[in-house]
Amino acid sequence: MDRIYEIACELSSIPAVSGREDMGLHRLAELCGDYFDRYELTPVGSFIGRIDCGRIGAKTLLFDAHFDEVGFFVSEICEGGFLKVVNIGGIDPRILSASEVLIYGKRTITGVFTSKPPHLQEPGESEKPIKLTDLAVDTGYLKEQLSEIVSIGTPVAYKSPVERLQGDYITGKSFDDRICIAAILRALEFLKEKELPVNIAVQFSGGEEIGYKGAATASYSINPDFAVVLDVTNAYVPDAPDYRKDIKIGGGGSISYSAKTSRKLTDKTVAVARKNGIPYQLFAEPNRTGTNAGAVQTSRGGIPTVLISVPLKNMHTANEVVSLLDVYNVAKLISELAADGGIDL
């Protein structure tokens, strides 16, 4: 699990706000290119890697995790060195006041979201809804200096180094979905010396947070026979809806049943988990999974897809929390699924 922590630290820090995956794609390729026989970068910001098993007529199993992260784009450079920003992906404005960000301009600079001082607030204002438009990013530069560094459209993301909590918990930004990239890379390490019954293709897809476009296009390009989509899922926290109560951090990967994924491949995944004694949990999300699964499954003539999720807390915040043990178990599960090979549905 220390190995997963190591990979997670590296991956979490790569800038790749949806739509601007180009900023981090080469760094990603540097980190994981060696895992593959060959790889390519796609025009919409995805990384595609392939490992051939050498068997004639072998089928191809796809692992998908998305590479992009939620964040912001600069929308206005204001007097006093402040930036107005718009959100890219679902951002909760409640967690932004006085928090730190990195601004990926000509050079990377630190910024702090404003928070309105008490003397400027109306009575009871802190109990009212806050909007992103109420805030700005303080860069500490004067406007003229700032205009040299950033422009409209410059991406901004949380600044939040990965850190260990108690036990095997860790916290940091963009575990959605970098932690699943870590799981895939760890799975490939497990499979390294093994003879594979299938070819493995991997897509670290761009654009998930803004409509799954990277997954749709990369899957089209890869044309796999089966796919495993890895994403994160909201673990139960106090005051969350009751139906999430059984999604627990530490309970292993959450395997989803959905009309948008393949029931046969899902059953198969559950069977492989049981056979190998790998902890898992089940989740039902019939219509919409909010992941790449639907885009992959409907690619080309249809690709049987299973969705496995790492339970996570504080999704889309600077301090997402996951368990390394869950990530390890997901890595184990997908490596066993690949090694099992009997994915004839």
Add this chain to the structure above:
Amino acid sequence: MIKTIERYCACISPSGSEDEIREQIIGDIKNHATSWEVDETGNLTVFKKGAKASGLKILFSAHMDEIGFMIKYISDEGYLYFDLIGGIDRRVVAGRRVVIGGNRITGVIASKAIHLQKPDEKGICVPISEMYIDIGCTDKESASGCVSVGDIAVFKPNFEHFGDGLIKSKAIDDRFGCAVLVELIKRELPYDTYFAFVTCEEVGTDGAKQVGYRLKPDIAVVFESTTAGDIADAPKSRYACSLRSGPVLSHMDGGTIYDKALLQYIKNVAEENNIEYQIKNVIAGGNDSSAYQKSGIGTRVAVISAPTRYIHSANNVVAETDLESIRELASALLERGFINA
């Protein structure tokens, strides 16, 4: 001085738990002070003998404590519920990283994911009583092994230079004030001077009340952080003060109407030394001056403040030039010894 501020800001010393910062300060001043003592409630007072006595008992004061949190309850799920130490806008709390207690346990103030929020919850920050800290424990027993009810927590130390000469960190309020005073204690001073590093400013200026009672100064000058409202979308008339415009002097705030002659004296000294200063243009906030002013038979008080954005948050923002100017002004005041102030 900036390095000292960084070291002081890293201390985990909210109100009532000032031991760590006090030890740091004592380590820095013990070879320079004429005498120093720590009183029963933790205030550190220092006397520095000058070349001569000015005839006035002059006190320079800064507070050691910072805003923070105290653990109130450990839930069956291993979450830590807490309350605030000092005044903190709930909107700067959710989603931040904290350090808890002497063992420096890292925790995250949880924030329910946007996906799980009901429509009427969106954008509305939950009250502090419903917030909790996640340290990675999943039950009460394991959490109780690391943390106890009554343990304190603060925002995770995060000192950093950024922008054009700005600094951001937790607790610049008022560790910068402590650092300014320490700088002065290290020098040879022309006049006898008292210095106080007080506790519990953030919970009601408690330390200053005690120090004022004991020392009975003729003049108390408080070095503090004050809210700068010079941010995007704020009207200039309501800025209170601005970064990069020098030390902030006050006529009046939420706790004190300041000594008029003393304020004029400080302005004169600033002008004679070409130190740019600004006057706080809103009546809000408060500091240890209110305690000194009311102690014993009363004390003449003044405040010299660093304009600070996002005060009482994880990221106080100040300009280095303002801090340097405050040090210069403090130094110039001691040179003059408040003669005829």
